[in-house]
Amino acid sequence: MKILVTVKRVIDYNVQVRVKADNSGVEKENVKMSMNPPDENAVEEALRIKEAGKADEIIILSVGEDKCQETIRTALAMGADRGIMIKANDDIEPLSVSKIVAKIVEIEQPGLILMGKQAIDDDSNQTAQMTSALINWPQATFASKIEIEENAAIVTREIDEGLERIKVKIPFIASCDLRLNEPRYASLPNIMKAKKKPIDIKSAEELGIDVKPRLENIKISEPPTRQKGVMVADVAELVQKLKYEAKVI
Amino acid sequence: MSILILAEHNNDEVKASTLNTISAASKLGKQIEVLVIGNNIEKISKEIANYQYVTKVLSLDDQNYENAIAEKIDPAILSIAENYSHIFAPATTFGKNVMPRVAVKLDVAQISDVINIESEDTFIRPIYAGNALATVKSNDTKKVITIRPTSFDVIPKEGGSGVVEAINFESSENHTEFVDREESNSDRPELSTARIVVSGGRGLQSADNFKLISDIADKLNAAIGASRAAVDAGYVSNDYQVGQTGKVVVPDLYIAVGISGAIQHLAGMKESKIIVAINKDEEAPIFNVADYGLSADLFEALPQLSSELDKLNSIEK
Amino acid sequence: MEIQRESMEYDVVIVGAGPAGLATSIKLKQVNPELNVCILEKGSEVGAHILSGNVFETRALDELIPDWKEKKAPIKTKVKKEKFLFLGKKNFFSWPTWMLPSVQKNHNNYIISLANLCRWLAAQAEDLGVEIFPGFAASKIIYDDNNSIIGVQTGDMGIDKxxxxxxxxxxxxxxLAKVTVFSEGCRGHLGKEVIKKYNLDINKSPQQYGIGFKEIWEISDKEHNEGMVMHTAGWPLDNSTYGGSFCYHAEKNQVFIGYVIGLDYQNPHLSPYDEFQRFKTHPVIAKIxxxxxxxxxxxxxLIEGGFQSLPTMHMPGALIVGCDAGTLNMPKIKGSHTAMKSGMIAAETINEHIKANKPLSEYENRFQKSWVYKELYTARNVKPSFQWSLIPAIIFTGIDQIIFRGYLPFTLKHSHADHESLIPAHKAKKISYPKYDGKxxxxxxxxxxxxxxxxxxxxxxHLKLKDPDLPINYTLNEFDEPAQRYCPAGVYEVDRTNQNDPKFVINAQNCIHCKTCDIKEPSQNITWVTPEGAxxxxxxxx
Known part of the structure; x- marks a missing residue:
């Protein structure tokens, strides 16, 4: 079985994101970029499934500008086998990405697709669900545990109410939660090896996919800063305020 | 055309997120119809019909829909989608699971986690974990949208006069089976989704003293949080950590006790609707973001708060 | 437990992808493309740990990559105007620029981001075949049985607390490598080890350090003056504390504003961070x-000892270059060009060593013949003269730099190491810093x-205490635990929630790798070691 894992290059989660003064976007110049954190969990899970003898090839797919090859290399250095990079604008929408993934599925015929549950830049949380609907495979979103069986898998999902377990037939698509596993580090020898692993580069046009955006970013602005409120004299006053003024208790 | 709202419920009770979503939709001043999909949902369908703004409830009641399996729900929505200009669902794990499927099948871009509605086609949503806000305009004919519940008030549960209409839809999907659900300990809500969070910092001075926090949390049915300093000091495990490297929470009420308000902590809770800070140090930065500040020794304030809450509860009973 | 470690072999391994290390690697590949060269960089990417003013003198780069303009080096803003101000509390006195020593004139220099220059240098190095590994810290030195350095070990990843x-x-x-190059920047933890082990600083003055702060501000069009370089001395520091500010108007309406304070300050109540913050409230600065x-x-x-403190830069199997050794030119307030040149000289030495078996000690001769040596020699008396406090130092510097151009027939010495300079807290004047205004x-x-x-x-x-009880049992009483104040990142706290039992807290996650604690801790009780890579x-x- 082949596993297809999607990875996205995003501003590193440690970087304090700054909105540009002209409200056209956030500052990305010379900012540290990394693999989207839950995508690392997806790569790690694929490696573990392969190491358990349940898969034989891991393909890494990334959609974006040239530099997303670095992100693919990171995944290859963790142990994945080869990469596919689809050139597109970095702000490509999930709708278009899911169409690209669907097309790659048609070409590569994987038995499992793993994605991060959400990209930490646009926070859309859509691509896995959209892809699932497009290719008509079962979906297991927000996965915190994946147990592969003969023709199916039991997936534990992190839902608002707690945990839910579902059984999905293979092939299926899962979106991975941060709690799924602890991603490994890429070792130096593996980074060297990864430099020689193949990455196939295509454009969205070559795949025949229209990636025209549907949404217009009118502006990107800073969230309003909170104003200092009032000081209360004692606990009794606090409770009164919470009860009758803020009405939150 | 009117707005369709996908209700979130557990067949027995309507989730508050549905009320927030109706409230968000009401900003557009259009007719609002609610789709309820589940098993034995007669009672909640009627209940929703009475909600303010609701003109019609479409009830798809079948044992096939006992558990919210996304692949079964989206075809049902799509079967009636042509009648609506907007389709809304709460941005909870339920809504997030289903709505992108609806959007892709309609070939439209979904707008996720909307916190403000500017007009019929323009919405505001947080990106970069709330560090920036995007104002986006949709050029699609239909708008598929998920709503961040905590950004909109709940609507009154009465005042509406909607009708309930049963609908039928046969779902052929059978790839996914529900196995079981383990709802987290219901005495204590999940930190990331709780309506009220009570957090303790290093001011608590010990793991033992954290029971002062849990006592208040019990009385408010709140989740417990902690600052990194408290986690580092070993008072609680890092599952409780709120902040940049911990969880980001957006409750209606966040009570920070003995937390100075390091910016990394603020990053995890500054979107809360109401923030209360209790701290001995009047200069603590937490007071700069607090709606209500109380400068007091927490070892005196928390027992007082506990007994005030008791008083409040006994009046209500 | 003995861990099985894999090995990788190179001709040259370089520790640290700053200007010195990158220049070394580029020069190595230029003189011999066949050499296998790798660079280990502890930051998550090249540039992530680089912080500098920076007004850049291109001399070394002109030699290394003469067509840097065509190759689109991020060096764009030429210095157009200069000012030097002496600040009083509310007023200032502008020192005529024609009266500045020539080393402090910048008209041929550029205002740059050194981090971005390093990113560009890294791309040039990679084009030449240098392998750069960001996110990998060199944590240990590997010696052979003859006490020669044969390489370094990268840090283990995935160890719990x-x-x-x-x-x-x-x-x-x-x-493993034929030659190891230490280019970790100021107070590198391996550099510190080899200087001690091989007595490289024998007969030298104690090394001198400063702590430098930098903020980038986006300012209004009205106040922005691209190409303007301004330095100040005086307020808020008293006359016995060495330091001053910089304010560089870069492109895109940005100013780089910063403050440098000599770590030989004496008052344990002094907080370098707060001096910098309050400096910004001076009317001249606040207006900008x-x-x-x-x-x-x-x-x-940053390293300020200069010529007198510069250690021997070669040792068996290795060289130490740039600020890891201490090649910064303090009166010029510049170290990037000298660091790069010291690396380029290292590369030539290493090439001869590998090719013709010439000893690494050749480095010293090459260095002494270079312009870096001359620069450092003529600059040598400026910093030590500040031991006499501000006014005599300025007068002396005028004589030394303007009249004698650095060739006075004697060399002043640095009297003591920075960790020895603090006076006991009860004898020192308390300093009350203003509240932060959030603006x-x-x-x-x-x-x-x-x-x-x-x-x-x-x-x-990764901040190791030799004696874990010393901060509370001694340093707190004697010096009011100055780590709370000299650390620019709030790593060290004395937690007094329980008044009878204060605790010394190390928030290691906050550390920004500045190394000040390793330098200034009065008992040298804190040792900075490499945390997990990245x-x-x-x-x-x-």
């Missing part, structure tokens, strides 16, 4: 920043937030 290996454990490996917005913050120790001045934690620093939480603390700040355009 108690020292046990986690699921993700990945052992560090041995990078008034409608602006702070977008970056960072701090780094011009900011608390430490919001500042640290801007550095993007982080360290995997579950790992051993930890530390994520500076963008510093």
């Amino acid at each position: 108690d020292g046990n290996s986690k699921d993700s454990f990945e052992p560090g490996l041995n990078i 920043l008034k409608d602006g917005k702070r977008i970056s913050y960072g701090a780094r120790a 011009l001045t900011f608390d430490k934690t919001s500042s640290v937030y801007l550095t993007g620093t982080n360290h995997e939480a579950d790992q051993p603390v 930890g530390g700040p994520n500076y963008a355009n510093m």
Whole structure:
């Protein structure tokens, strides 16, 4: 079985994101970029499934500008086998990405697709669900545990109410939660090896996919800063305020 | 055309997120119809019909829909989608699971986690974990949208006069089976989704003293949080950590006790609707973001708060 | 438990991808493309741990990559105007620029981000075939039986805070090389080890350090003056504390504003961070920043000892270059060009060593014949003269630099190491710093937030205390635990929630790798070691 894992290059989660003064976007110049954190969990899970003898090839797919090859290399250095990079604008929408993934599925015929549950830049949380609907495979979103069986898998999902377990037939698509596993580090020898692993580069046009955006970013602005409120004299006053003024208790 | 709202419920009770979503939709001043999909949902369908703004409830009641399996729900929505200009669902794990499927099948871009509605086609949503806000305009004919519940008030549960209409839809999907659900300990809500969070910092001075926090949390049915300093000091495990490297929470009420308000902590809770800070140090930065500040020794304030809450509860009973 | 480690072999391994290390690697590949060269960089990417003013003198780069303009080096803003101000509390006196010593004139220099220059240099190096590994810290030196250096070991990854290996454990490996180059920047932890081990600083003055702060502000059009370089001395420091500010107007309406304070300050109540914050409230500075917005913050120790303190830079199997050795030119307030040149000289030495078996000690001869040596020699008396306090030092510097151009027939010595300079807290004047206003001045934690620093939480603390009880049992009483104040990132706290039992808290996750604690701790009780690779700040355009 082949596993297809999607990875996205995003501003590193440690970087304090700054909105540009002209409200056209956030500052990305010379900012540290990394693999989207839950995508690392997806790569790690694929490696573990392969190491358990349940898969034989891991393909890494990334959609974006040239530099997303670095992100693919990171995944290859963790142990994945080869990469596919689809050139597109970095702000490509999930709708278009899911169409690209669907097309790659048609070409590569994987038995499992793993994605991060959400990209930490646009926070859309859509691509896995959209892809699932497009290719008509079962979906297991927000996965915190994946147990592969003969023709199916039991997936534990992190839902608002707690945990839910579902059984999905293979092939299926899962979106991975941060709690799924602890991603490994890429070792130096593996980074060297990864430099020689193949990455196939295509454009969205070559795949025949229209990636025209549907949404217009009118502006990107800073969230309003909170104003200092009032000081209360004692606990009794606090409770009164919470009860009758803020009405939150 | 009117707005369709996908209700979130557990067949027995309507989730508050549905009320927030109706409230968000009401900003557009259009007719609002609610789709309820589940098993034995007669009672909640009627209940929703009475909600303010609701003109019609479409009830798809079948044992096939006992558990919210996304692949079964989206075809049902799509079967009636042509009648609506907007389709809304709460941005909870339920809504997030289903709505992108609806959007892709309609070939439209979904707008996720909307916190403000500017007009019929323009919405505001947080990106970069709330560090920036995007104002986006949709050029699609239909708008598929998920709503961040905590950004909109709940609507009154009465005042509406909607009708309930049963609908039928046969779902052929059978790839996914529900196995079981383990709802987290219901005495204590999940930190990331709780309506009220009570957090303790290093001011608590010990793991033992954290029971002062849990006592208040019990009385408010709140989740417990902690600052990194408290986690580092070993008072609680890092599952409780709120902040940049911990969880980001957006409750209606966040009570920070003995937390100075390091910016990394603020990053995890500054979107809360109401923030209360209790701290001995009047200069603590937490007071700069607090709606209500109380400068007091927490070892005196928390027992007082506990007994005030008791008083409040006994009046209500 | 003995860990099985893999090895990788190179001709040359370079520790640290700053200007010195990158220049070394580029020059090596230029003189011999066949050499296998790798660079280990502890930052998450090249540039992530680079912080500098920076007014850049292109001399070394002109020699290394003469067509840097065509190759689009990020060196764009030429210095157009210069000012030097002496600040009083509310007023100032502008020193005529024609009266500045020539070393302090910048008309041929550029205002740059050194982090971005390093990113560009790294791309040039990679084009030449240098292998750069960001996110990998060289944690240990490997010696052979003859006490020669044969390489370095990268840090283990995936160790929990108690020292046990986690699921993700990945052992560090041995990078073996014919020659190792230490280019870690000021107070590199391996550099410190080799200087001690091989007595490289014997007969030298004690090394001198400073702590430098930098903020990037986006300011209003009205106040912005691209190409303007301004330095100040005086307020808020008293006359016995060495330091001053810089304010460089870069492109895109940005100013780089910063402050440098000599770590030989004596008052343990002094907080370098707060001196910098209050400096910004001076009317001259506040006016520039008034409608602006702070977008970056960072701090780094810098090396100020110069000629008198410069150690021997070669040892068996290795060289030490740039600020790791101490090639900064203090009166010029510049170290990037000298660091690069010291690396280029290293590359030539190494090539001859590998090719013709010439000894690495040749480095010394080459260095002494170079312009770096001359620069450092003529600059040597400026910094030590400040031991006599500000006014005599300025008069002396005028005579030394303007009349004698650095060739006075004697060399002043640095009298003591920085950790020896503090006087006991009860004898020192308390300093009360103004409250932060959140507009011009900011608390430490919001500042640290801007550095993007982080360290995997579950790992051993990388700031080691030789004696864990010393901070509370001695340093707190004697010096009011100055770590609380000299650390620019709020790593050290004395937690007094329980008044009878104060605790010394190390928030190692906040560390921005400036090394000040390792330098200034009065008993040398704190040792900075490498945390897990990729930890530390994520500076963008510093």
